[in-house]
Amino acid sequence: MVLHALKQQLLKSSCAFGSWARLMQTQSSGCVYSSTHDFNPKEVREKLQAFPGGSIDLLKQDCGIAILTINNPSRMNAFSGSMMVQLEEKVSLLENWSDGKGLIVHGAEGTFCSGSDLNAVRAISNPQDGMKMCMFMQNTLTRLLRLPLISVALVEGKALGGGAELTTACDFRIMASDGVIQFVHRHMGLVPGWGGAARLVRIVGSQNALKLLGGAVKVDLEFGLQIGLVDGALEAPQAQDSADTLLEQAECWLSRYTKGPTPVIQAVKRVVLSGRELPLSDALRTEKDVFGTLWGGPANLQALASKSKHN
Numbered sequence: 001m002v003l004h005a006l007k008q009q010l011l012k013s014s015c016a017f018g019s020w021a022r023l024m025q026t027q028s029s030g031c032v033y034s035s036t037h038d039f040n041p042k043e044v045r046e047k048l049q050a051f052p053g054g055s056i057d058l059l060k061q062d063c064g065i066a067i068l069t070i071n072n073p074s075r076m077n078a079f080s081g082s083m084m085v086q087l088e089e090k091v092s093l094l095e096n097w098s099d100g101k102g103l104i105v106h107g108a109e110g111t112f113c114s115g116s117d118l119n120a121v122r123a124i125s126n127p128q129d130g131m132k133m134c135m136f137m138q139n140t141l142t143r144l145l146r147l148p149l150i151s152v153a154l155v156e157g158k159a160l161g162g163g164a165e166l167t168t169a170c171d172f173r174i175m176a177s178d179g180v181i182q183f184v185h186r187h188m189g190l191v192p193g194w195g196g197a198a199r200l201v202r203i204v205g206s207q208n209a210l211k212l213l214g215g216a217v218k219v220d221l222e223f224g225l226q227i228g229l230v231d232g233a234l235e236a237p238q239a240q241d242s243a244d245t246l247l248e249q250a251e252c253w254l255s256r257y258t259k260g261p262t263p264v265i266q267a268v269k270r271v272v273l274s275g276r277e278l279p280l281s282d283a284l285r286t287e288k289d290v291f292g293t294l295w296g297g298p299a300n301l302q303a304l305a306s307k308s309k310h311n
């Protein structure tokens with residue numbers, strides 16, 4: 001009897017993997033660009049490594065929530081080339097984190113991220129290199145958004161340019177009272193290139209996206225909440241070590257959505273992701289497959305046995 005139940009579970013897990021693999025296949029294995037688009041990631045990585053500085057730090061916690069820190073404070077956490085490569089590496093680690101449920105993305109030392117490192121931008125300001133960096137970052141940020149984790153950007157201080165784009169690669173954005181998200185691209189004679197425009201339209205609608213990009217508007221906490229770019233407010237820190245306090249608040253905020261068994265939380269993200277990205281009939285089939293992995297599973301049986309009430 002136990003063996004039979006175990007076999008059923010294994011069968012369901014392999015189906016689940018199949019459905020996820022199908023979703024990922026539909027979405028070009030999580031990436032947007034490959035060799036068919038004349039994109040050579042190895043060559044781009046080598047080029048980016050020529051612009052060092054800062055780091056991307058990852059802390060995977062036992063509670064299933066990881067913390068990703070954009071760490072280049074002397075440049076307001078701007079992305080150097082090597083940080084772009086490190087971000088891709090950290091996303092790969094998170095894709096393989098079987099115990100993961102949530103992710104907080106934040107910046108070191110009181111500010112979020114001021115976009116690309118302008119020193120690197122100046123050095124690669126020709127269209128070919130710009131396009132390569134753009135494809136590399138689109139791939140990485142698309143994979144970040146597609147992680148089977150519920151993610152939140154904790155915006156303290158400034159999220160400018162590519163930093164603003166990075167916030168849109170998370171499922172949620174929460175903001176401290178001094179937070180600002182600003183797509184400054186227009187001031188730089190640019191539009192977003194890391195996928196930030198496409199994601200912004202899906203988050204706030206095309207009218208608001210036009211206003212934010214066309215006007216390079218500063219989005220503070222109040223305006224962000226009003227247009228739906230920001231999902232939650234963090235209280236002004238009382239103590240000196242504000243970063244910890246805000247991180248604790250962010251973890252508390254996120255844990256509302258990550259409470260419960262890992263397979264259930266990962267399944268929640270998967271059905272929402274497929275609903276967001278796939279045509280309806282494909283999304284429905286994926287939902288059916290994911291549902292099948294949970295029905296009659298340990299969490300479901302335990303809930304049934306406990307005759308839980310939801311009032």
Ligand SMILES: CCC(=O)SCCNC(=O)CCNC(=O)[C@H](O)C(C)(C)COP(=O)(O)OP(=O)(O)OC[C@H]1O[C@@H](n2cnc3c(N)ncnc32)[C@H](O)[C@@H]1OP(=O)(O)O
Pocket residue numbers: 074075076078114115116117118119121158160161162163184188193194
């Ligand atoms: C994908 C497209 C893109 O992301 S393009 C890049 C878009 N970002 C920008 O243009 C940001 C430019 N920076 C700024 O507007 C200001 O530095 C902001 C972030 C508002 C901070 O101002 P403030 O508080 O007065 O500090 P500050 O200007 O003295 O900056 C401190 C040090 O950090 C540096 N920094 C800042 N941002 C970047 C950046 N993106 N790339 C390289 N360095 C950056 C500043 O140059 C300054 O350095 P230093 O102390 O003068 O050596």
